[in-house]
Amino acid sequence: MLLFTVKKVIGGLLLPLPFLLIVMATGILLLWFSCWQKTGKIILSSAWLILLLISLQPVADRLLKPIEQHYPTWNGGKKVDYIVVLGGGYTWNPEWAPGSNLTNNSLPRLVEGVRQWRENPGSKMIFTGYAANGNPVSTAEAGARVAQTLGVPPEAIITLSKPRDTEEEAFEVKQVVGNQPLLLVTSASHMQRAMNFFHAQGLTPIAAPANQMAIDSPLNWWEKAIPAALYLGHSERVWYESLGLAWQWLKGEQPSVEPGQ
Numbered sequence: 001m002l003l004f005t006v007k008k009v010i011g012g013l014l015l016p017l018p019f020l021l022i023v024m025a026t027g028i029l030l031l032w033f034s035c036w037q038k039t040g041k042i043i044l045s046s047a048w049l050i051l052l053l054i055s056l057q058p059v060a061d062r063l064l065k066p067i068e069q070h071y072p073t074w075n076g077g078k079k080v081d082y083i084v085v086l087g088g089g090y091t092w093n094p095e096w097a098p099g100s101n102l103t104n105n106s107l108p109r110l111v112e113g114v115r116q117w118r119e120n121p122g123s124k125m126i127f128t129g130y131a132a133n134g135n136p137v138s139t140a141e142a143g144a145r146v147a148q149t150l151g152v153p154p155e156a157i158i159t160l161s162k163p164r165d166t167e168e169e170a171f172e173v174k175q176v177v178g179n180q181p182l183l184l185v186t187s188a189s190h191m192q193r194a195m196n197f198f199h200a201q202g203l204t205p206i207a208a209p210a211n212q213m214a215i216d217s218p219l220n221w222w223e224k225a226i227p228a229a230l231y232l233g234h235s236e237r238v239w240y241e242s243l244g245l246a247w248q249w250l251k252g253e254q255p256s257v258e259p260g261q
Helices: 002-013 016-033 037-054 057-068 106-119 139-149 166-177 188-200 221-225 229-251
Strands: 082-085 124-128 157-160 182-185 205-207
Touching: 002 016, 016 037, 016 229, 037 057, 037 229, 057 188, 057 221, 057 229, 082 106, 082 166, 106 124, 106 139, 106 182, 124 139, 124 166, 139 157, 157 166, 166 188, 182 188, 188 205, 188 229
Parallel strands: 082 124, 082 182, 124 157, 182 205
Antiparallel strands: none
């Protein structure tokens, strides 16, 4: 548990916004409290410029698009008995509309999972994810409850509430599915890393990416020219997944097979 917490804290601090704010703070300290004035100016100006650039739509989405396009949208073909929807951000407030409890990447994953379930009559949906922050409802259970409000019957749902990250999710799914093929539903930006973990467990997942965010369609010029938190979030996904893939490589994880296999 301690290692998991340390990994999350360090990973969080290395994301673009906190990391660049730390760099900016370093530049400010040098400007105010040292004789390294020029160095402070360079550090502060560089961090500000990088933050500006990665908050612009053309830059952020150009970085994100190659990661999201590694696997195409799954529009049918081979029928499967299991559809695995990986957990993401969530909370649980029974007074909210059910879908409002699925934050970040979770709701688009669930919607795609339900779509795939309807395309595979008789299949079962598997929801994964632990109970974060002492929440009495786990990520998996939250997803299952929302799916039921969208017409998925309880007998078609399996919840796996132990895994805390994608590697553990792959292990727990293996115990249920064995060697049977499955549809793996997660965010398009996360799919490559997730496929690596599932292949490492000897599973045969079919990628069904959801939550594509890099925009190709025309936008107003001001939407491209004005920095926005939305596009900073897109850049954050690039950095987060790149760190995750680098960590997989350092651990010696085998790469996934080519898309479509």
